[in-house]
Amino acid sequence: MPEPTYDRQPTVPLPAGAVVRHGAAAWHAVAALAARRAGERAPVVVVDAYPGTDLAWLRAEIAAALPGHEIVDVEEAAALPIEDIDRRFADNLTDDRVFGVLSHATIDALYSPDALAALSGRVRAAVAPTVLVGWGAALAAPEPDALVVVDMARWELQQRQRAGAPNWRCANHDEDPLRKYKRGFFVEWRIADRHKRRLLGVVDFLLDGNAGGMVEGADLRAALDAATRAPLRVVPFFDPGVWGGQWMKRKLGLDPSAPNYAWCFDCVPEENSLLLEGEGGIVEIPALDLVLMQPTALLGALTEARFGPEFPIRFDFLDTMEGGNLSLQVHPLTGYIQDTFGMHYTQDESYYLLDAGDDAVVYLGLKDGTDPDEMLKALETAAAGGPAFDAERFVNAFPARKHDHFSIPAGTVHCSGANSMVLEISATPYIFTFKLWDWGRVGLDGVPRPVHLEHGSRNIQWDRDTAWVRENLLCGPELISEADGVREERTGLHELEFIEVRRLWFTEEARHHTRGTVNVLNLVEGDEVEVVSPTGSFAPFPVHYAETFIVPAAVGEYVIRRSPASASERFATVKASVRGTEQRGTEQGSSR
Numbered sequence: 041m042p043e044p045t046y047d048r049q050p051t052v053p054l055p056a057g058a059v060v061r062h063g064a065a066a067w068h069a070v071a072a073l074a075a076r077r078a079g080e081r082a083p084v085v086v087v088d089a090y091p092g093t094d095l096a097w098l099r100a101e102i103a104a105a106l107p108g109h110e111i112v113d114v115e116e117a118a119a120l121p122i123e124d125i126d127r128r129f130a131d132n133l134t135d136d137r138v139f140g141v142l143s144h145a146t147i148d149a150l151y152s153p154d155a156l157a158a159l160s161g162r163v164r165a166a167v168a169p170t171v172l173v174g175w176g177a178a179l180a181a182p183e184p185d186a187l188v189v190v191d192m193a194r195w196e197l198q199q200r201q202r203a204g205a206p207n208w209r210c211a212n213h214d215e216d217p218l219r220k221y222k223r224g225f226f227v228e229w230r231i232a233d234r235h236k237r238r239l240l241g242v243v244d245f246l247l248d249g250n251a252g253g254m255v256e257g258a259d260l261r262a263a264l265d266a267a268t269r270a271p272l273r274v275v276p277f278f279d280p281g282v283w284g285g286q287w288m289k290r291k292l293g294l295d296p297s298a299p300n301y302a303w304c305f306d307c308v309p310e311e312n313s314l315l316l317e318g319e320g321g322i323v324e325i326p327a328l329d330l331v332l333m334q335p336t337a338l339l340g341a342l343t344e345a346r347f348g349p350e351f352p353i354r355f356d357f358l359d360t361m362e363g364g365n366l367s368l369q370v371h372p373l374t375g376y377i378q379d380t381f382g383m384h385y386t387q388d389e390s391y392y393l394l395d396a397g398d399d400a401v402v403y404l405g406l407k408d409g410t411d412p413d414e415m416l417k418a419l420e421t422a423a424a425g426g427p428a429f430d431a432e433r434f435v436n437a438f439p440a441r442k443h444d445h446f447s448i449p450a451g452t453v454h455c456s457g458a459n460s461m462v463l464e465i466s467a468t469p470y471i472f473t474f475k476l477w478d479w480g481r482v483g484l485d486g487v488p489r490p491v492h493l494e495h496g497s498r499n500i501q502w503d504r505d506t507a508w509v510r511e512n513l514l515c516g517p518e519l520i521s522e523a524d525g526v527r528e529e530r531t532g533l534h535e536l537e538f539i540e541v542r543r544l545w546f547t548e549e550a551r552h553h554t555r556g557t558v559n560v561l562n563l564v565e566g567d568e569v570e571v572v573s574p575t576g577s578f579a580p581f582p583v584h585y586a587e588t589f590i591v592p593a594a595v596g597e598y599v600i601r602r603s604p605a606s607a608s609e610r611f612a613t614v615k616a617s618v619r620g621t622e623q624r625g626t627e628q629g630s631s632r
Contacts, residue, residue, distance in 0.1 A: 049275050050581070052267045054318030058259035061320060066254035067105035070245055071169070074185035084163055085109070085171045088178045088239055089190035091208035091228045092197040093249050095174060098190065101252070102171055110166065115174035115209060118155035122209050125150060129227050137218050137490050138471070140226035142382035147176045147235040156180050175208060175232065178239060187257075189239050192249035193313035193326040195277045195305070197224065218490070225471065237332045237349070246325065253323045255316065263316050264330050268337035268592040270578035271571045274312035274327040276588075279303045282481050282489070285363035287395060287461045292586065300363060306588040307355035307560055308470065340557035340593030342621035352385070353539060353560045353616050354470055355588040358462040361397065366455040367489065368403060368431055368477040370496050373451050377472055380495075387473070388537040389448040389466040392614060393440050394564060394586060397459030400440040403431065404454045405509035410434050412502050416493070419476055423491050429477040436506050438514065443564065443612075445541070447513045447534040451501035463562055463586075465533075465541055465616050474499065517543065526550045531614065540619040545612045549601035552591070552615070556623030559591040559615050561600075566611030568603040 054060070061069055074083035089098060099111055119125075126133075132143045159180045163170050172180050178187065197205075201220045204213045208228050212220060240246075243257040278294060281302025288294055288301040305311050309327035316323045328351075330338060335349040343352065358366065371387040378384060391402055406415075415434045422429035431437075435453055440446070440460055448454045453476065456462050474496035475489065483489045504512075517529035520542070527545040544550045545565070551574075552559070563569055563583050571581040571589070574597050582603060583589055591598055600613060 049315055050273045051315040051317035051322060052263055052272060054255060054259050054316050055262045055266075058255065058263075058318035059320050060253045060255055060318050060323055062253055063101070064105035066245070066247070066252075067102055069254070070186050070188055071106055071109070073244060074169070077185040082166050083169045083185040084166075084181050085169070085186045085188065086177045086181050086184040087171060087173045087188045087190060087247075088235075089173065089175050090192050090236065090249060091175045091224075091232050092192060092200060092205065093175070093190045099173055102173070106169070106171065109169040109171050111171045111173060112159070112163075113174055114159065114172050114177040114180050117159050118151050118180065119174075119176070119209060120150060120152055125209070132227050133223060136222075137216065138222060138492070139381060139495075140222050141380075143227045143230050144382075145227075145231055147231055148179060150231070151176055151179055176235070178235075186244050187239065187242065188245045188247055188254075189236065189243045190247045190249045191236070191325055191329065193324065194224070194229065194311045195313065196250050216487075233328065233332065236329075240329060240333055246323070248323045248325065250313075250324045253321055255318065255323045259318065260316070260325075261333065264333045265337070267314075267330055268334045268594045270595065271581040271589050271591050271598070272314070273587065273589050274307060274309060274314055275324070276304050276306040277312065280484060282483055283360055283364035283366055283458075285359035285361035285459075285461070287361035288357060288359045301359055302363070304357035304359075306357060306562075307353070307590060308468065309351040310468065337594040338558060338592045340554070340621055340623070342623065343557050343593070343618045346618065346621065347385070350468070351558075352468050352618060353558070354464070354466045354468045355560055355562060355616070356464045356466075356470070357394075358391075358456055358460075358464055360456055360458045360460050360462075361395065363458055364481075365403075365457050365479055367473075367475040367479070368429075368435065368453065368455045369473050369475050370453050370500050371448075371450040371474065372472050372495065372499050376499055377469065381472065383469050383472065385467060385469065385538075386450045387467055387469045388450050388533065388539070389454075389464060390533050390537070390539070390541070391440075391446045391448065391456055392463040392465055392531070392564065393442050393444045393460060394463050395461035396440050396442050396444070399458075400460045401437040401457040402440045402446050402454070402460070403435045403437050403457060404446060404448065404513060405436050405452055405504045405506065406502065407434055407436055408506045410502070410505065412500070416497055419493055422477055422480075423493060428480055431477060436509060438509075445517070445531040447532045447537065449534045449536040451499050452504050452509075452513075453500055463564065463614070465539065465614065467537070467539065538619050539616050542615045543612055544600075544615070545610060546600075547602070547610050549599055550613070551597070551599050553597050554591055554593050554595050556593050557617050557621040558593045559617050560588065561591065561613045561615045562586065562588045564612050564614050566606065566608040568606045568608075569600050569611055569613075570603045572599050572601060573597070574599060
């Protein structure tokens with residue numbers, strides 16, 4: 041099969057005439073707008089920067105471009121001492137290395153009201169142009185003459201943290217990256233996204249915190265609006281792991297010198313980024329911005345009503361080809377994740393096998409007759425450094441073959457074994473994994489990976505034994521229809537899970553309709569197809585083998601057809617949507 045091209049990432053076009061500015065030219069445009077609006081008084085520019093932005097770089101760039109402007113670091117001038125912030129969020133951060141409790145705070149919780157008031161008065165009295173810089177800078181000047189937002193995707197933030205960057209206003213440069221991520225995931229990024237969502241609706245300019253390109257706010261909003269009327273891809277990211285394999289490196293054209301790749305997030309808008317292209321280059325923004333700004337058109341009215349402005353479907357890769365077993369694990373039940381972590385829905389999963397070795401297995405559910413006390417004691421003994429846990433004694437190991445699909449509702453003990461290439465089609469809450477046994481390994485950093493037996497033991501569903509798994513989770517595909525060279529099957533997920541998955545096999549083309557709800561698809565067989573509009577409402581969109589793509593709810597009808605460049609004899613896509621969110625009166629059949 042021809043190699044897919046993961047280095048060619050599709051972009052979302054900015055409106056005709058939109059310019060991506062860089063360096064001094066970008067800041068001159070900001071200053072010119074502020075001066076026009078200010079008239080006779082000294083203009084005020086707000087540069088509200090997502091936590092994790094390199095403020096020293098930002099201040100230096102502004103100072104070089106705008107030498108006559110006073111630059112004020114709002115964080116230094118008005119943020120609460122970090123000790124006060126730590127006390128405020130102690131219950132959210134917890135002592136756990138991985139898990140906290142989601143914060144519902146807003147940005148004002150991080151600032152001194154008196155200091156903000158004093159800073160606002162100082163700005164109003166200024167006789168020279170002023171630039172307020174920092175996360176929360178808009179608090180000090182709610183109606184600036186020009187508003188700039190500096191934005192970055194979470195994957196970029198994680199890379200910086202791993203390289204030694206601290207959390208917001210912290211001195212934790214050398215802290216465990218898991219704890220840095222926890223602070224971001226449960227506190228900082230929650231607050232930042234609430235704050236950012238309000239600003240994006242009125243922002244004058246957005247600055248790409250990754251590479252420095254700047255685009256006008258009106259062009260940004262127009263591009264995000266247009267993005268909901270055509271298929272799109274987010275920028276995937278790849279990461280190594282102790283169990284990582286070689287399949288992605290070989291099949292997806294990744295760095296051959298890397299020891300392995302374990303994960304790929306290929307559709308997790310909360311983590312991935314989106315590329316916007318216009319005259320002058322590309323601006324990289326968090327894909328989450330599209331979810332926040334266009335939730336109805338992207339998700340569909342019924343999906344948005346159920347989840348709010350949040351993308352509920354996750355596609356990612358787990359590569360264990362020539363690697364090792366994933367950790368034996370379980371995910372929290374809905375009530376548990378709500379009560380313990382403040383998340384409103386849970387991490388139901390499924391494994392779709394893109395490829396598998398002859399010896400590949402999926403560990404799924406407990407063997408008939410398993411004694412809970414005996415199994416938990418064996419896990420505790422292994423975690424304490426005693427004899428290794430005998431997984432085969434307690435857990436089912438089912439053969440896994442290419443194109444098999446295993447449902448894994450929360451509460452089910454599971455993991456993928458070695459020599460598998462898994463496309464994980466799952467609900468989006470993706471960090472809530474309770475490891476039960478990690479096969480005696482340490483992480484790439486040489487530190488034992490965290491095991492959460494206490495959480496895990498409270499969520500294992502002991503009645504999900506061999507018989508239950510065979511009856512409920514190993515049912516195989518259900519034929520929906522077969523006609524005109526198209527075979528449509530339902531492959532999952534279990535009725536306890538909210539995701540519906542359909543697989544379509546075809547030789548030439550297959551017709552689809554979003555039916556008013558977002559579709560997420562992956563080309564699981566065949567070298568290359570293109571997605572086209574029957575009415576010509578969007579340009580043909582190329583998709584290569586193993587690539588995930590999103591079709592927004594607003595698209596409606598679309599066709600997936602053989603690419604003119606394809607050499608494959610047949611094709612297959614898997615398509616995920618939120619069950620029960622299809623709008624009435626839309627086309628019922630996917631393939632006709």
